[in-house]
Amino acid sequence: MQIFTEMGWVLYLVIFSFILLIKKDTRRLGLVLLLSIIIGSMISAYLRCYIGYEVPTLKFVGSNIPIISAPDIGVPCTIDGSFPAGHTVRTTIFAFIVGFALSKRFPRGCHLLWIYPILVSISRVYLLQQFPMDLVGGALLGLIVANIASRILKLDLIFVKSKT
Template identity: 25%
Template sequence: MIDQLIALDQEAFLAINQGLSNVFFDWLMPILRNPFTWAPLYLFIVIFCIKNYKKTGVLIVLFILITFGIADQLSSSVIKKSVKRVRPCNDIEFKEEINLRVRCSGGYSFTSSHATNHFAMAMVMIMIFYKRWKHILWLGLLWAALVSIAQVYVGVHYPLDIVAGALLGSLIGCVTGLAFRFISPNLTPVTHTS
């Protein structure tokens, strides 16, 4: 059963890593997975929250940071070190079949921390803002999915690493989002008076 799952995961990996291969994705996917690409978005979120929600905005930013911290620690320090799955780009029997498009990290593969972290942050923001801004649902999930799928395309994660990371991150984001709703049930922007 495990061997069949691994074989299916490798087939899905090759379908993305090789099957979707094209010049545009070769350029785009390494950019999408780079944290510096998203730095302006992170800065916008911080400024937007504090400007529009004042003290509650600081609390929102704090909850996003807490969510990120929990997700990153669970994925990187607990699950990866327990499962110890070798990355596709480091797998001696498999790496010759891979189109590696970024430097291959020496760390473990399962779960993808990129997927865990981004789905966690997306989900906590969805939980916080959905009642006021419905578009955050598809925008948040699309953002997390693009970052995650890029990990497979560039050759550093298997699809199962991404799926598990997405599920773990979503669960963490839901829990911290519910905690935020409990602490601050009525999220309304501060009105500016002139």
């Protein structure tokens, strides 16, 4: 379960976005994904900083699961809260934007991307890192950020062929 939790780390998604930015055909998709992940992570970090909803203090009995959580950068305060869940925000943004990009080519298969945020979210609860309400808040924030960013940055233009 720990591997699913670590798959929601911001660095993996940023590297994937940069790979999309390098290729000319997917440059707009990479830009929208990168900006959405950065904006979503920053909003999530600020909300966690100021809401102050506490992290679960429960521990596993009989086993030690080392989870290394790196602090979010760019936030002027210490982040002790857990609402909304940053991993869920980022993976929801990823599933929304990449799923939209794949929707024309794979109309039924693009929904399989939603398994990714579900697995990350379930693993966060299973490993006692977040409460279920943190995940609901993170998913809603991720959907809002991805929707607004894809509209402002005109993500639907990825389906239009350029004449140049």
